[in-house]
Amino acid sequence: MNEKNILRNAVKPPVADRQPQILELHGDRRVDNYFWIRDIDNPKVIDYLEAENAYTAEMMLHTEVLQTKLYDEMLARIKETDLSVPYRKDDYYYYSRTEEGKAYRIYCRKKSSLDAAEEILLDENELATEHDFFELGVFAVSPNHQILAYSVDTSGSEEYTLFFLDLNTHQLYPEIIPDTYFSFAWGNDNQTGFYTKIDAANRPYQLFRHILGTSFTEDVLVYHEPDDAYPLYVTETRSQEYILLILNSSITTEVHYLDANSPSGDFKLIHPRIQGIEYSIDHHNDYFYIITNEEAINFKLMRTPVNSPGKENWQTVIPYREDVLLSGVSLFSNHLVIYERKGGLPTVRVQNLTTGNENNINFPEPTYELYEGNNPEFNTNILRFNYTSLITPQSVFDYNMETNQRELKKETEVLGGYDKTQYQSEWLMATTQDGTKIPISIVYKQGIKKDGKNPLLLTGYGAYGMSYPASFSSTQLSLLDRGVVFAIAHIRGGEEMGRKWYEEGKFLQKKNSFTDFIACAEYLIAEGWTASDRLAISGGSAGGLLMGAVINLRADLFKLVVAQVPFVDVVTTILDTSLPLSAMEWEEWGNPNDKVYYDYMKSYSPYDNITAKDYPDLLITAGLNDSRVKYWEPAKWTAKLRELKTDNNILLLKTNMGAGHGGASGRYESLRELAFEYAFILDRLSLELSTDAINRVCTRERA
Structure with missing residues (x-):
């Protein structure tokens, strides 16, 4: 007997009931x-x-x-006990590591030096012990590095529960906030946090302000978005000077901003939503930088004064180009990093904001991918980016934006x-x-x-x-x-x-x-x-x-x-x-x-x-x-x-x-x-x- 027929005759597929439902629309x-x-x-x-x-x-x-x-x-190809490349934020080096036999990551840091004693911030393996499914959502350390906001999903439904951990005592704060989404932002007072709640359809639709140490039932509703087409997110500018409330449908955007040093204040509108117009913002000194597709299908870069960000004050920094897609920008104290896509491949160039000089970071392979790495420091000349291709393992580079020299910090090891x-x-x-x-x-x-x-x-x-x-x-x-x-x-x-x-x-x-x-x-x-x-x-x-x-x-x-x-x-x-x-x-x-x-x-x-x-x-x-x-x-x-x-x-x-x-x-x-x-x-x-x-x-x- 044919082998495939043996299997086919040995078992029968289940048959679903036929219980018809009549749906009528447009006749x-x-x-x-x-x-x-x-x-x-x-x-x-x-x-x-x-x-x-x-x-x-x-x-x-x-x-x-x-x-x-x-x-x-x-x-066997995976180095089970491994370490990510540490990144520096203020006086701390943050990283994660894995251990053989453990399914999840361990998040750690060291103070002042990589030779210092390790401090474990969060061990996902311990949190996942009693759950068949576990996923970490928010992972946000406060500006003073003393409190960790984190959230977990234990079902796969993307309904996250938010916790706050005192990193000095490693004790949880009493408040536990259910039904949140995986976006969060700290105010610079280290006591105020902004989080998003989800509705019955799992859409993030409300932004709340939380004061550490208080019940979430006392939290202030900052913004409610009634339109189902607009999920709501919260984040921070890289400068950490502003908190951003982002309403973003598939093709339309609206952004509000708040001074992170005054987290009890009111959010202000950058520009109201216009159907089909997308924009995103970042901050540098006295300006907001804005990427938009208005009259620019491949996007262009604008800037506008922080104290008067209205559209009438937008000025062109990078004009629209028909053959180049502007994918994103990243702002540092002295440099503008520009991510683009040309001829189907991603590219990156770095502009000195003082001199205007530019340099392209080139890659030799016929097809590849690159994306920005962990760059929490604003006042730095080092850009971290990740590079990979179909034959090159994930690689972490540090690029000196002053000298144009790149350093390979780590290429993911493939054992065997x-x-x-x-x-x-x-x-x-x-x-x-x-x-x-x-x-x-x-x-x-x-x-x-x-x-x-x-x-x-x-x-x-x-x-x-x-x-x-x-x-x-x-x-x-x-x-x-x-x-x-x-x-x-x-x-x-x-x-x-x-x-x-x-x-x-x-x-x-x-x-x-x-x-x-x-x-x-x-x-x-x-x-x-x-x-x-x-x-x-x-x-x-x-x-x-x-x-x-x-x-x-x-x-x-x-x-x-x-x-x-x-x-x-x-x-x-x-x-x-x-x-x-x-x-x-x-x-x-x-x-x-x-x-x-x-x-x-x-x-x-x-x-x-x-x-x-x-x-x-x-x-x-x-x-x-x-x-x-x-x-x-x-x-x-x-x-x-x-x-x-x-x-x-x-x-x-x-x-x-x-x-x-x-x-x-x-x-x-x-x-x-x-x-x-x-x-x-x-x-x-x-x-x-x-x-x-x-x-x-x-x-x-x-x-």
Whole structure:
């Protein structure tokens, strides 16, 4: 008997009940047979999810040895006992470290010198002891370094509880504040803290002022934002002179500011929100510096006096450029650091604010990623930044902005003798039917041939203007060393090629993201990198939407799909404003209450466009406590695929019953989840069942 038939006949997938729900809008009558899965209080829902998990475990039983092998080799590359590069703030050096066998980080500091005695500020391992899930949110030391504000989420739902720790006595203050978001700012009096509360839909919508040592029931409500499209955040300028209240929808911003030396005062408005106008601010001496997209699709840099910040006083510092995206700036006492993206790649240049002289920091690799590191000091000439590529591990650099010299402080060690010269990365270009050139970052082990026989994993995202980072992953070596080529499709909807790149992949142009991805897959096949029966694809969240859309369009092009917490029930979800992101999503996908957008979204929504045809092998993941993509989206999608697909390919749903959008917490459990996904990919691409696995299945079948 064929090995795959043995497994297929040994277990049967669970069948979801069909309890139809009629949805009507714009005269469109939609029957949703699996709407009932949304009812988490219905015992049948949990039973169904657990049945799917049991089926997934059974169908992956033959890969347990491979999963263990993958986990062991991935763990073996990690230096389990390790130390981050300390950063200086005033008279303290702050850092975190990990210890072998412990899943979470330990946060520490030393006073005056790196040779001083270590002080442990917070040990996540102790806080996580009694919880299956743990995530740290806020971690904010007061300006005088005596109090730590921190918050924790123990369910994965992104509902954080805020605590205050006296760093002299290491005793907690009595106040414990529930239902907070992970933004916080200290006043310079070291007694006043500002935090955000979440509403029933998990949206941060209120800003409170808290006085240390008092009950949170006495806290003053500083600001309430009634518009569901505008989540509220609080932060500080790098100078620590001002506290910022930020209201930021997908495409519109409003910022208020408060003198951090007068935390009991009133916030003042920089500029009122105007639909479609974004801006962000930072502070330097007598000026606020403002990045805005007003009449500048790729953004420009302005500045305005602190004592009269009205728009009539804004002056141009860096003008708009059509071919360069201004990603951000960072202000130091004597320097302006400018982060940009040109030709698809990130760049950084440093300007001396006194002389106006500039210097570019250059990087040699064809595709890479960089981002600012920990730079809490304002009065310094040292810029810390992080650099990585598909073959270069995460690297921390200190750059002297006066001498233009850079110093490598640390490159993350990859145990087991990693040799980057054994791998090659490239920057490729695919062409779509409309003639657009789509960048592809690709990495592979030296020696492969472009003969169409290579297994290849292609991933992408293409939403919210997020550029997919071409960064190193030591775990990915488990694929590369087995001959798998890894590629990233930098499709429209991201911002790799500028803001226009984003605009051309959203609203009524969203389908460009899907056809771009398909064009990248077709290009890789045509150029001999792989073949359709060797091509795996993966994506998470909005990248999961991408996965669902492309297999509805071109199921024949792919061998297998891994869709992590996929956003696949687009229309139904965005219509439901009780969910945390729905109203905000209207500025990304469109408002489905408008028939034009409703019809367009329905035409590509993965759940709504499943048809009776063959689909690739599918592994779909979900998190029961996910507040961003509710568990029922992947669960409903799975159920409907089971009902309609005509093939005998494998379809698995794996729901983490104790986690949220990011999956398992802790580095060990996260590795186990990744080993499971990698085992699925390798098994469906190339590996055969072991004799022991076949015998176990046959024994169960006979029983």
